[in-house]
Amino acid sequence: MSGRELRRDLAVLPMSVVRELTGLTDRQVRYYDQQGLIEPHRGAGKQRRFSLEDVDRLLQIAEYLDAGYTVAEIHEVDQKQQRKQKNTDPSEESLRHILADELLNIGRFNGQQRF
DNA sequence: CTTCTGACA
DNA sequence: TGTCAGTA
Numbered sequence: 001m002s003g004r005e006l007r008r009d010l011a012v013l014p015m016s017v018v019r020e021l022t023g024l025t026d027r028q029v030r031y032y033d034q035q036g037l038i039e040p041h042r043g044a045g046k047q048r049r050f051s052l053e054d055v056d057r058l059l060q061i062a063e064y065l066d067a068g069y070t071v072a073e074i075h076e077v078d079q080k081q082q083r084k085q086k087n088t089d090p091s092e093e094s095l096r097h098i099l100a101d102e103l104l105n106i107g108r109f110n111g112q113q114r115f
Numbered sequence: 116c117t118t119c120t121g122a123c124a
Numbered sequence: 125t126g127t128c129a130g131t132a
Contacts (some may be wrong), residue, residue, distance in 0.1 A: 014120060018131060026118080045132050047118055086116095119131075 008052035011041035016049045022058045029058060035071045037061050060100065077103055 015026050032038055033048065038057055038068070040048040064074045081100070
């Protein structure tokens with residue numbers, strides 16, 4: 001019964017807060033959403049409601065994009081992470097971010113000169 | 116007033 | 125991506 005832990009999974013943050021927390025424009029956030037990189041909850045009037053996990057994810061996405069990855073490549077990274085998450089025990093979940101940053105640095109740009 | 120979707124001078 | 129339009 002965890003009742004006093006911060007619910008980073010609860011989507012209650014409005015666009016204005018996410019905008020300030022991430023430094024991204026709402027245009028970018030909405031774009032990432034329509035690209036299926038995030039799936040924020042929807043409130044009255046279709047207003048997006050983000051969780052702290054979404055905020056983390058947004059920052060992740062921004063990192064990859066800055067690094068030169070395309071939206072498609074980020075999706076591929078997600079798939080490869082989902083696989084490793086399926087065959088890995090909870091104790092190794094802590095390596096998730098490490099793997100993510102690892103992939104970021106490896107960055108195998110097949111000829112495409114980005115940035 | 117804030118957010119949303121669609122569109123492009 | 126920015127930004128403007130027309131809503132909700």
